[in-house]
Structures are given as structure tokens and as C-alpha cells.
Amino acid sequence: MSTIEAAIRSATISVVVENEAGVLARVIGLFAGRGYNIDSLTVAPVDDGRGRSRINIVTSGTPMVIEQIKAQLSRLVPVHRVADLTQDGPHIAREMALVKVIGQGNARAEALRLADAFRARVVDASTESFVFEMTGQTEKLDAFVELMRPLGLAEVSRTGVAAMARGTRLI
Amino acid sequence: MNQTDIQAPTVAKTQPGAEILLRALKDEGVEVIFGYPGGAVLPIYDAIFQQNAIRHILVRHEQAAVHAAEGYARSTGRVGVVLVTSGPGATNAVTGLVDALMDSIPIVCLTGQVATHLIGNDAFQEADTTGITRPATKHNYLVKRGEDLARVVHEAFYVARSGRPGPVVIDLPKDILIGQAPYAAKSEQPHRSYRPRTAPDAEQIARAVALLKSAKRPIIYSGGGVINAGDRASEALVRLGRKSGFPITSTLMGLGAYPSNDPQFLGMLGMHGTYEANMTMHDCDVMLNVGARFDDRVTGRLNAFSPDSRKIHIDIDPSSINKNVRVEVPVVGDAGLALEAIIEAWDNDPTVPDTAALAGWWQQIEVWRAVKCLKFTQTTAKGGIIKPQHAIQRLYDITRELGRETYISTEVGQHQMWAAQYFRFDKPNRWMTSGGLGTMGYGLPAAMGTQIAHPDALCIDIAGEASILMNIQEMATLAQYRLPVKVFILNNQYMGMVRQWQELLHGSRYSESYSEALPDFVKLADAFHGVGMRATSIDQLDDVIRAMLAEPRAVIADICVDQTENCYPMIPSGAAHNDMILGPEHGPGLRNGGASGVTDEGLGLV
Numbered sequence: 048m049s050t051i052e053a054a055i056r057s058a059t060i061s062v063v064v065e066n067e068a069g070v071l072a073r074v075i076g077l078f079a080g081r082g083y084n085i086d087s088l089t090v091a092p093v094d095d096g097r098g099r100s101r102i103n104i105v106t107s108g109t110p111m112v113i114e115q116i117k118a119q120l121s122r123l124v125p126v127h128r129v130a131d132l133t134q135d136g137p138h139i140a141r142e143m144a145l146v147k148v149i150g151q152g153n154a155r156a157e158a159l160r161l162a163d164a165f166r167a168r169v170v171d172a173s174t175e176s177f178v179f180e181m182t183g184q185t186e187k188l189d190a191f192v193e194l195m196r197p198l199g200l201a202e203v204s205r206t207g208v209a210a211m212a213r214g215t216r217l218i
Numbered sequence: 219m220n221q222t223d224i225q226a227p228t229v230a231k232t233q234p235g236a237e238i239l240l241r242a243l244k245d246e247g248v249e250v251i252f253g254y255p256g257g258a259v260l261p262i263y264d265a266i267f268q269q270n271a272i273r274h275i276l277v278r279h280e281q282a283a284v285h286a287a288e289g290y291a292r293s294t295g296r297v298g299v300v301l302v303t304s305g306p307g308a309t310n311a312v313t314g315l316v317d318a319l320m321d322s323i324p325i326v327c328l329t330g331q332v333a334t335h336l337i338g339n340d341a342f343q344e345a346d347t348t349g350i351t352r353p354a355t356k357h358n359y360l361v362k363r364g365e366d367l368a369r370v371v372h373e374a375f376y377v378a379r380s381g382r383p384g385p386v387v388i389d390l391p392k393d394i395l396i397g398q399a400p401y402a403a404k405s406e407q408p409h410r411s412y413r414p415r416t417a418p419d420a421e422q423i424a425r426a427v428a429l430l431k432s433a434k435r436p437i438i439y440s441g442g443g444v445i446n447a448g449d450r451a452s453e454a455l456v457r458l459g460r461k462s463g464f465p466i467t468s469t470l471m472g473l474g475a476y477p478s479n480d481p482q483f484l485g486m487l488g489m490h491g492t493y494e495a496n497m498t499m500h501d502c503d504v505m506l507n508v509g510a511r512f513d514d515r516v517t518g519r520l521n522a523f524s525p526d527s528r529k530i531h532i533d534i535d536p537s538s539i540n541k542n543v544r545v546e547v548p549v550v551g552d553a554g555l556a557l558e559a560i561i562e563a564w565d566n567d568p569t570v571p572d573t574a575a576l577a578g579w580w581q582q583i584e585v586w587r588a589v590k591c592l593k594f595t596q597t598t599a600k601g602g603i604i605k606p607q608h609a610i611q612r613l614y615d616i617t618r619e620l621g622r623e624t625y626i627s628t629e630v631g632q633h634q635m636w637a638a639q640y641f642r643f644d645k646p647n648r649w650m651t652s653g654g655l656g657t658m659g660y661g662l663p664a665a666m667g668t669q670i671a672h673p674d675a676l677c678i679d680i681a682g683e684a685s686i687l688m689n690i691q692e693m694a695t696l697a698q699y700r701l702p703v704k705v706f707i708l709n710n711q712y713m714g715m716v717r718q719w720q721e722l723l724h725g726s727r728y729s730e731s732y733s734e735a736l737p738d739f740v741k742l743a744d745a746f747h748g749v750g751m752r753a754t755s756i757d758q759l760d761d762v763i764r765a766m767l768a769e770p771r772a773v774i775a776d777i778c779v780d781q782t783e784n785c786y787p788m789i790p791s792g793a794a795h796n797d798m799i800l801g802p803e804h805g806p807g808l809r810n811g812g813a814s815g816v817t818d819e820g821l822g823l824v
Contacts (some may be wrong), residue, residue: 065411068360069348080353111540118537124357124377124412 053109057086059132059140059210060117061218062102065125066092073123074102083108083116087142087185089207099127101218103210105140105185130218132210140210144188145170146179150199158198165191176201232398235364236265239328239390241401242371244271248299250290250670251275252283256303257343258330261395275670275699278691280307282663284314284385285689288323289650289667293625295448297324297378298667304330305343308350308389313657315354315385320654321471322446324383326374327355333393334362347389356384361391364399372404381414382535383446414534418551418559425547426506426530427563433504434575435582436464439487442471442653443509443533443553445646451475451554452646455508458561463576465583467495469510471653474643484583485592488516489789490635493591493798496787498583499524500795508532509553512542513654522794532556591787592639593803602756606633606708606779609759610640610680613706616763623675624648627664629685630656632714632785637680659688662705666692669701676704676767683709683776684733693746696772704766705774707739710781718784722799743774752776791822 064070071090078085087105092098106116113131120129132138146167148158155177162169162179165187171178181191185208192203212218233241239262243251252275255263266274277283280302287298298318302311308329318325329351332341348360357377359370367390374386430436438459444451452475459466459482466476467487476483485492487499499505505527510516512531517523520542529545531538532553539548549556596608610633617624626641627650628634634651643649650668652660665679679686686707696703708714716731740750749771753762759777766775786801 068362069352069358072349073352076352111544115537115541118539118541122381122414122535122537127411 053111055107055109056113057105057107057133058113058116059138059208060104060106060120061130061132061210062104062120063093063127063218064100064102064123065127066098066100067125070100070125071102073125074104074120077119077123078104078106078116081115081119083112087207089209103208105208128218130212132212135212136216137213138210139213140184140208141182142185142188142208143180143182143206144192145204146181146192146195146200147176147202148179148195148199149176149201151175154198158195161191161194161198167191232400234261234265235367235390235395235397235399236261238364238367238399238401239371239395240265240269240272242368243299245404246297246372246375248272248297251299251301252277252286252290252667253301254278254280254283254303254307256307256330258304258332258392259301259307259328259390259395261392262301262328262330262390274301276695277663278694279689280310281314281659282666282689282692282695284311284318284325284327285657285660285663286667286670286692287325287327288314288318288321288660289627289664290671291323291325291667292445292650292664293647293668294671295647297326297375300325300327302327302329303343304332304347305345307343308345308347312351312354313655315351315387317652317655317657317660318385319354319356321652322383322442323385324378325385326371326378327385327387329387329389331360331389331391334391335393337391347387351387354385355387356382358387358389360389361394364394364397367394367399368402369405372402373409376409377412380412381416382443382538415550416534416552416555418532418549418556420559422547422549423556423559423563426549427560427567428569429504429528429530429547430462430464430506430560430564431567431569431571433464434572435501435503435579436462436576437498437502437505438462438464438466439469439499439505439507439510440466440472440475441469441508441510444472444475445509447509447534447553449646451509451552451557454554454557454561458557458564461561461564462571463573464506465498465580467491467499469513469516469653470638470651472510473638473649474646477644478642479644484587486638488513489518490639490785490787491789492639493589493787493800494583494586496789496795496798497586501582502527505529506532507545508557509534511538514542517542518789518797519792519794522797524795589800589804591800591804594801595803596756598756600755600757604753604756604759604777604779606636606710606783607640608756609706609708609777609779610636612759613678613680613763614641616760616767617676617678620676620767623672625650625665625668625672625675625677627651627661627668627677627679629661629679629681629688630658631682631685631716632710632718632783633680633682633685633708635715635785636708641680658685662686662689662692662703665703665705666695666701669703670699677702678704678706681705681707682714683707683711683736683739684713687737690742693743693748693772693774697747701772702770703772704769705772706766707774707776708779709736709739709776710779710783711736712781714783715785721784722788722790739774739776743772746772748772748774750774750776752778754778
């Protein structure tokens with residue numbers, strides 16, 4: 048797409064869209080059709096009485112590609128606003144994960160100790176399993192999942208990133 | 219969603235969906251629909267039957283309906299309207315929709331759909347039309363409630379013609395067309411989310427003017443956006459040209475915005491553009507791109523594209539800016555408004571341009587122009603073979619002699635490029651061609667739609683014998699509506715552009731590009747109630763052109779031309795602008811690029 052060699056950067060982009068049928072398909076289709084990466088995607092109505100949804104996308108590309116992504120998103124008819132949280136200033140990005148660990152003995156005890164250290168909550172337990180709930184930055188979740196791997200990691204379910212600018216700044 | 223509820227004084231009065239649809243179309247100023255009936259849209263056809271405000275043109279294939287609407291839209295600046303049935307009707311229209319998307323043509327395409335309760339059941343002639351057309355349109359709608367119908371139609375027209383124009387699909391389930399609902403008038407309120415910027419930023423305009431006035435080797439590179447912005451934009455382009463004295467080149471889509479016979483016009487640029495246009499682009503120091511998108515057919519190898527210039531880009535679509543080529547001054551806005559703002563700022567800026575440098579630049583451009591890159595040798599001997607370039611040159615000369623209002627459409631391939639090179643346009647909206655998508659079969663239906671919009675004008679489809687067969691069935695539509703479209707076929711019995719690439723890039727292995735078993739086009743015209751003519755040698759050419767232009771009925775003129783002729787100049791894929799192949803007329807000395815220089819990477823670039 049571009050002949051300019053530039054470093055790949057990650058971008059967390061929030062998009063406020065009209066809450067109507069097919070709007071998510073338009074966004075996903077745009078990424079698939081133009082070959083952009085989706086590292087994470089979340090969408091939910093953020094009901095302020097105006098029927099709008101918020102889509103958070105974590106993507107990566109050269110600065111020129113990221114600018115293209117924003118411009119392409121902005122020209123979709125049901126899109127109200129597009130914000131590049133990574134570029135616009137400090138922001139918070141959080142993700143939630145459910146992590147199922149199956150095991151017995153020392154491994155089980157160690158999993159529980161680590162979960163405590165990571166401030167993961169036990170939301171389900173049986174004699175042979177735990178389900179941990181954990182919220183945090185993507186990297187923290189990644190680290191926790193890796194630690195659970197040798198301790199009987201069986202299943203992971205993640206929400207993808209929800210993000211927002213710090214301070215009084217709004218999208 | 220809620221807006222219609224507030225402003226609906228006629229809320230008590232309801233009517234069937236099909237009637238609401240036609241009423242909304244009428245309120246949008248629609249006069250013509252290009253369509254083809256089918257089960258799902260029967261209620262609409264019933265409503266059409268019972269009114270006289272809107273004329274329906276029955277095409278013979280849904281793809282042609284969209285191309286006809288494109289021709290209508292491109293030649294009038296209005297929104298073209300298409301009506302097709304569900305399933306295959308909609309899928310047949312997809313090629314036309316993508317064509318309109320790529321070339322930014324405003325279209326509203328109404329597609330039938332199975333009843334809402336059947337959607338998703340694999341019903342007869344059901345297709346996921348909104349799913350299929352999502353990447354093929356600027357926007358699309360599925361109307362699931364009768365009370366949304368009128369609002370959606372009005373909104374669709376707004377979306378189709380606002381900002382960067384494009385095709386919009388409205389998918390209409392049959393029960394919505396039958397059911398009763400209230401009408402809603404056009405809303406005066408702005409669209410909830412889609413409000414494209416049209417007025418340029420004053421600061422960027424000032425920066426653009428400062429850059430333009432500092433130029434020593436400037437060029438204006440104009441595109442289809444100027445045509446889309448209306449006559450006002452073309453007039454502003456001419457004024458800026460006169461005022462600045464800058465050289466001007468145009469993309470394929472932009473031809474006609476600036477008068478082609480003006481000495482400041484360098485001709486088309488790009489892969490088959492003129493030597494002077496491409497050399498001027500390559501060596502310029504300031505480039506003003508207005509309404510063009512740095513398409514790969516224009517830029518050639520990106521990292522060698524006009525390497526030393528500072529660039530200004532005016533575009534109504536922010537996503538076109540910095541997509542392929544990084545520019546210094548981006549101006550988001552309507553081409554006409556931006557050009558007018560530049561002219562005003564130019565007049566108010568006291569800086570005096572460097573006229574001496576500009577004079578020197580013109581001297582250099584005249585040297586390039588003197589190469590006469592479009593020259594060719596046409597034998598005049600009786601029985602001599604017709605050069606395709608000459609056929610178009612004569613078509614141009616003779617139509618000019620006649621002085622009739624002339625609209626040209628083309629199919630896709632060599633003939634299209636020769637038409638762009640040798641037919642010259644003085645006004646916008648006179649040139650209908652499939653630029654972005656490159657759709658063979660575009661020209662005949664486009665000429666048909668153009669003729670509907672301009673009944674007294676001369677509408678000519680410059681075609682190839684391969685392309686014309688892709689929508690040849692539309693000859694029947696011409697007959698039905700007595701449309702005197704002229705089909706001017708440059709018949710070289712090959713898919714000429716494919717053959718040319720095979721010759722230059724694939725060792726002359728003409729794989730599947732020979733048009734075996736062609737129809738007799740003279741008899742074909744006759745079979746479709748038109749008039750067939752043929753020229754096989756140079757002494758017949760002018761007579762056939764004159765007879766064609768004098769004929770009140772539709773004509774197919776089969777012009778048998780040199781089968782081996784290639785389209786030059788040519789920038790091979792992956793090469794730079796200053797690395798052009800000139801034709802054999804210029805001898806080996808000027809073939810400073812050449813097919814031998816094509817890299818594997820270039821071969822991959824199509």
C-alpha cells in the first residue's frame with residue numbers, strides 16, 4: 048500500500064456508531080477488505096438515549112495505514128466519530144478474561160496463589176477446577192494466562208479491549 | 219429513527235409501500251428508472267403502470283441497468299436510478315454497483331427482496347443482498363418496517379449524491395411494498411452521522427496558494443472529482459489555468475473538465491498518457507492534484523512518482539488523501555469550492571509568481587511535446603488497412619464538423635485508451651468510461667442511458683469487438699425505445715489490450731485472446747432492428763462514419779482495423795513516468811524503458 052518504510056505501531060481506536068443492523072459487519076468488512084489487522088474488537092450499545100454503540104478496535108500498522116484506517120472508518124455512513132486514543136493522549140484500556148484451570152495438588156494451590164497475586168477473582172470452583180475472573184491491561188492478562196499454562200490451563204475466554212481517554216477529554 | 223415521527227402531519231393517511239416508494243422518487247426529482255421486473259418487485263411495477271410521472275426503461279440485463287443509470291448520471295450530474303428484482307436481479311447488478319463505486323457515480327439501486335418473514339429461509343430468489351452489496355456500495359439499507367420506507371429513500375438519495383458520490387442499495391422486502399404505511403416528506407434536518415465536509419479550510423488554501431506561487435515547474439493534475447463537482451468546478455479550473463498559466467493534465471476520468479484543444483492542456487497522463495504529461499509530472503516542483511486519487515494507473519512505480527515535487531491534494535474524500543502518495547498540503551472539500559477559494563486567495567496574495575521560470579518550464583514542455591508521442595502512420599493507398607487511431611481521429615474530426623452535441627462512451631481496452639487519446643473533449647460530462655473497475659460491457663448501456671438523458675444528442679459507444687459482446691443484448695433496448703446510439707467497433711479480432719500485454723510481457727504467447735468465431739456485426743445490427751455498416755479499408759472509413767452519423771436509427775459500425783497495432787505511449791507496470799515505451803514511429807532511440815526492463819514485481823502489478 049505504501050512504499051514508505053515505517054515502524055509498525057499499535058493503535059486503540061474508538062468508534063461511535065449508529066446502533067443499526069449491519070454496522071459491525073461494515074466495520075469488520077472494511078478491515079477484511081482492505082487487509083488491515085484486528086488485534087482486538089469489542090462492541091456494545093452505550094445507550095445514551097440516542098441509539099448509539101461504541102466499537103473499540105486495537106489494530107496495528109504503519110502511521111500511514113493507521114491514518115487510512117481512521118479515514119476509512121470516518122467515511123462509513125453510520126459512523127459518528129472516530130478517535131485514536133493511542134495518539135490523542137493518555138488513555139485507559141482494559142480487558143476482562145475468564146480463565147479455567149483444571150488440576151490437583153500443588154499445581155492447584157500454586158494457581159490459586161498466583162491468582163491472588165494478580166488480583167484475579169475466583170468466580171467458580173470445583174474440587175478439580177477454578178474459573179478465575181481477571182480485569183486489566185492486555186499484557187497483564189497475557190502474563191497471567193502464560194503462568195497458568197503449566198498449572199492446568201484448560202480454557203480462556205476474553206472480552207477484548209474497552210478503552211477511554213483519561214481526564215475530562217471525551218470521544 | 220425518531221425524526222419522522224415528529225414531522226409527519228400526514229400520519230393518519232397511509233398507502234401501499236410501492237406507492238410510497240414512487241412518491242418519494244418523484245419528490246427526489248426522479249424522471250427515469252432503468253430496470254427489469256421480477257416476482258419480488260411486482261408491486262412496484264404495478265404502481266409504475268398506474269402513473270405517468272416516472273418513465274421506466276426496460277433493459278435486457280440488470281448489469282446494463284446500472285451502467286445505463288451511470289451513463290445517465292455521468293452525463294447529467296443527477297442521481298441515476300435502478301430497479302431490479304431479488305436474488306439474481308440483485309446479483310447481476312453487482313458489477314455495475316462496484317463500477318459506480320470505483321468511479322464515484324451517484325446511483326440509487328432498488329432491489330426486491332423476499333418478504334420479511336421469509337428472509338433467511340433460502341426462499342425462492344432470495345439472496346443476502348445487503349450482505350453481498352455491502353462492499354459494492356457506498357451504503358445500503360434493508361427496509362424492515364413500512365414506516366421507515368420514505369425516510370430511507372430520501373436518505374439514500376442524500377448519501378448517493380453527497381460528499382464523494384457513489385451507489386446506494388435499498389433492499390425492499392415484498393411485504394413492505396404491499397403493506398400500508400404513512401408517507402414522510404424529505405427531512406430538512408441534517409443527517410445524523412453523515413455530513414461530509416465541502417468547504418475547504420482557509421488556512422490550507424493559503425498554504426496551497428503560497429506553494430503554487432513559489433512554483434518554478436508547476437503542474438495541475440485534475441481528475442473525475444472536478445467533473446463530479448459540476449460545471450462550476452470545471453469553470454473554476456479553466457479560470458485558474460488561465461490565471462496561472464500552468465500546464466494542465468487530466469486523468470481518464472477527468473477528461474473534458476479542461477478544454478482539450480487549449481494549448482495549456484498536455485493531454486491525459488498515466489500508463490497510456492502523453493509523453494509530455496508524464497514527463498511534466500515527473501519533473502515538476504509543485505503539483506496541484508484536484509479531484510484525482512493517485513491511482514496506480516496514473517502514478518506508475520510509487521517511489522519514482524514525481525520524486526522532487528511538493529504536492530497539494532484537493533479531495534472531498536479525506537481517505538483519498540495520503541493513501542498512496544504523501545502530500546504536503548491536504549485540502550478536504552468540494553473541488554469547485556476549493557478551486558474558487560484558491561483563485562480568490564491567489565488574487566489577494568501580493569506575491570508575484572516567477573514568470574521567467576514558468577516560461578523556461580514551458581520551453582522544456584514544448585521540447586517534450588515536439589516528440590509527438592501520439593503520431594502514427596496511416597496509409598492512404600486504396601485498400602489500405604485502417605489504423606485504429608486514425609479511425610477515432612476521423613470520428614472526432616467528422617463529429618466536430620457536424621457540430622452536434624456529442625457524448626462518447628467506451629468499453630474497456632485498447633479502443634478505450636485510443637478514444638481517450640484521440641477524441642478530444644471541450645466540456646465536462648461528455649465522456650463516459652469505466653475507469654476504476656475497467657468493466658468490459660460498460661459502453662453500450664452507458665450510451666443508452668446517456669441517450670435517454672439527451673434525446674437529441676449524438677451518443678457514440680466507441681467499442682472493441684470483444685467488449686461489445688458482453689452487453690450486446692442491449693441492442694434490443696435501443697430498438698424498443700428507438701434510441702439512435704452509434705456503436706463504433708474497432709474490430710481487430712483480438713482482446714487487444716490482452717494481446718498487447720502478451721506480446722510485450724509474455725513472449726507473444728497469445729493465450730485465449732483471439733476472438734474466434736465472431737458474429738457478423740452487420741447482420742447482428744440488422745437482427746436487432748438497427749443498421750449495420752462495415753469498413754475494411756481506409757477508402758471506406760469516412761463514408762461509413764458519415765453514413766453512421768447521418769443514420770436516424772441505431773447503428774453498429776464494424777471498423778476492421780490493424781490487428782497488430784499496440785497502444786502507445788505506455789508506461790510498463792512498475793516503471794516510472796520518465797521510463798515510457800514510445801511507439802515504433804519513434805525508433806529505438808526513444809524506447810528508454812521497454813518491456814525488457816519490466817521486473818517480476820512489475821509483472822505482478824497487472
